[in-house]
Amino acid sequence: MARCVALIAHDQKKDDMAAFARDHRAWLAECELVATGTTGRRIEEACPELKVRRLKSGPLGGDQQIGALIAERAVDLLIFFVDPLTPMPHDVDVKALMRLAIVYDIPMALNRATAEALLRQEKAGA
């Protein structure tokens, strides 16, 4: 079955996420993709061939929705490009999502370097 990859990026990191999606579009095309609302739209704009299940925007509950999918064991990998320099009104949601990824032991990349390392491992079939 296709791997389910959850993709999220804070506003200051959305260009990075679009570039990341472009760089890995072939591998991502073989996965089931789920994303928070605006991130999903940016990925689809960058890579129109990718089909992304778009949930609510992060501040409106999107992080919580992805957390719920993790709790249902429906997500295999979380790639979340976090902006560490901007205060977020929904910081508690972000923290709750990360907590669930830890509880359910989901591989979780919080920056591009870790995401690249995770994908190298995934592509190697590890």
Ligand SMILES: O=C(CO)COP(=O)(O)O
């Ligand atoms: O805020 C986010 C994650 O906390 C991301 O949400 P958007 O992808 O809708 O911008």
